[in-house]
Amino acid sequence: MKNHGGHPGLIASLFREQGSLIAGLSLLIALLGFPLAGLAQDAASASAAVAYRDIPQVGGSRNIIWVVAQQHLLLAGFVLGVPIFAWVCEIVGWKSGEKRYDKLAKEFTKLLTSAYATTALFGGILLFLLIGFYPKLMTYLTDIFFPSFVVYCALFLLETVTLYLYWYGWEAMQGGGMKVLHLFLGFLLNVFAFFIMIVPNSWATFQASPVVIAEGSALARAWAATWNPTWWPVNIHRLIANVVLGGFICGAYAGIRYLSATTAEERDHYDWMGYVGNFIGVFGMLPLPFAGYWLMREIYQYNQQMGITLMGGFLSWLFILQAVLIGALFLGANYYFWLGITHRIEGAEAKYRKPIMAMLVILLLCLGVWMTPHSLVASLEEARKMGGTHHPLLGVFGVMSAKMTVVNLMILVTFMSFVIYWRAGKEETATWAKVAKAVMGGVLGLAAIVVIILGVWGYFVPAIVRINYFSVAQVLIVLFVMLTITPLTALLLRSAKTTTEMVWGRMPPRAGYALVMNAVMVILLMTLMGYARSSSRVHWHVYGVMRDSSQYAYSPALGYAAVFMSLNTFVFCLLVSFIFWVATMGDKGKSAEVSGKGKMPAGAVPAMAGGSQKLDGK
């Protein structure tokens, strides 16, 4: 890419070059770290004397690891989620011929080089700290997983080469067969990224659900440890979560750029980008609870105690916080859809006001049920009056049957928001349109009724029946609705007539803030569930195999942990902002040269900062 604009362009160019250099150096550091881990094995006799090291002056080893590991994991989620996002956008652009999708894909791939370097940097720091703080544990893990360390290094090399080809070859591979080759590179990038994700997942899941075999070759032992009971549930859960993270971060970026936009062209572009980001985030979010449900089932199957520690033990209140965060995310994502319907499509507000109100009421009711705790925080006197810690009326909503039901209903409502948005401003012309709409309405209504019936029935059957049959049936029903209505709507809209064009760039500032909030909610959720996963091991480094005998062999209470989660989220947001800022420096230099054409009136600018209502009313 050619630089414009003198100084900023030069800085951008330097950063780009240094970005590659930093990426290379960081990778080198990370890769060198693994042989060091191997050497640690040879020095077992020396490290056996030191099980733990600590730096209490700067918060203690556990807290330092907490922050660094969380940053690495969030960055890794971003770096693995963005290529999926970019590749899908590139395919859409290629198939539809709409250049803006290709531009969007390129814009996000540009972030990857600097984000990749930062991720590797944190990975390297994390590795050194782990070797330093937990020599005994790392020796043990190295002994088991050394073959997979080698595989991990090889994958990193392949991913790096592919990323460079994908990014630097973007312009050169635009025409004909070369574009197909570029898309194939994007596919390869995602394949390597997937394996880069699942290899370390095996180390982390091994700690929670270890499979240790004494006999066999090093490879056989590593393979047995890798294929542990929670490995695949976590792989799938993280894969989907990374797509969600990538989508919502793209949305947040677009939201901030939209708020700062100074030209109508910028407003159009970032409004559209926010829509795409939110769409992909929601698209990933809908199946995510199912993956989470599968993971919890596997945990219960592996060790009931661990399951109960999570869901019914000291971590039970964590799931109320999870409900708050996911509920806010559902509300935020739906709110953004509704704003889109009412602001981007002329005349849609009057048509959809009632359905939107109905969906809002359902969402709030469902959220209320989901947030109802199983046991209430009550004084002794209050508990006596209630006849226990369970409220006589609200206690009914505190159990799993109610929660599973409302989660499924919230997914259905969100899916409906998406379908309404999709169909708004279009008139179906197919002869079978009426039948199709009746079928879709019937499927949706029937599904909601069956989900509720199963939820109520769930109170009267043994837990094992509810968990194994009713909950699974609810999940399958909702999946069926999505898999039926999505293709049917797509078919229906193929021949539809557009009655009202969607107008971009007219969203109020609160839409930008909604996008930012969605991203913050997803990041907080990842930090929260990271704490849950780690705490479920209680006082074990490797559950039931290697006990944590350090002074930090306890899980802190939720309040203290939440402060760390907030801190980690804030630091990650700053890091991502920095990455975006660095990566888009060159663009700003370019846009400074562009003429003032399309620039908004000076008085309108503060509106995006929330100062004027003039544009909000549009």
Place this chain on the structure above:
Amino acid sequence: MSEVVLLQVIGLCVVGLGVVILLFIQARFLRVVGFVIIVLGIFALIALGVPQMASLPPAEEKFDVASIKTATDMAAIGQKIFFSKGQCALCHSIGPSESARCPDLKGIGAKLTREFIYESLTQPQAYIYLDFRHEGPPKEYPAKMPQINKNPIGLSNNEILSVIAFLQQMSGEPITVSPSEITQPAGQPQKVAALIPIVHGQ
């Protein structure tokens, strides 16, 4: 000032800072930062408002053989283990409970022999129950109970005997475990001959 109160004050200050930024600063990026810290501060305050429970590693019960004179002494230790290291109360209750996920253990010491309790703790699958809650022939209904003498709980033989003593005592039964069965300090053989598990048929 407790740690929770201190963190709540910090959380309120963070939210306040966010509000000040939104009220007085026009720079767009800083306004977004202000909004984000309000959201994060509110989240932390909500988390600080729920019951604060830390998960501490289980305390090791010291077996001072010389201090254990009677079976009641053993039952007292067993009670502590039941609610701490043994993690029994995580799943079981003593008396009806809405939150208990596994069988109520009230009176269990009167229903089962000490040998059967010992076997249930150390070999939970030795006796497979049958599930009749459906039509047709009953299905096997294996217990989800972990082997209590293995990790991650890993109770010692002395600790298991103490838990049995507690279960018998709280069921109003005479304690059949004797202090003489307590294993002597390391190096001396364990006296577990009286507790050979009985494997039941289905």
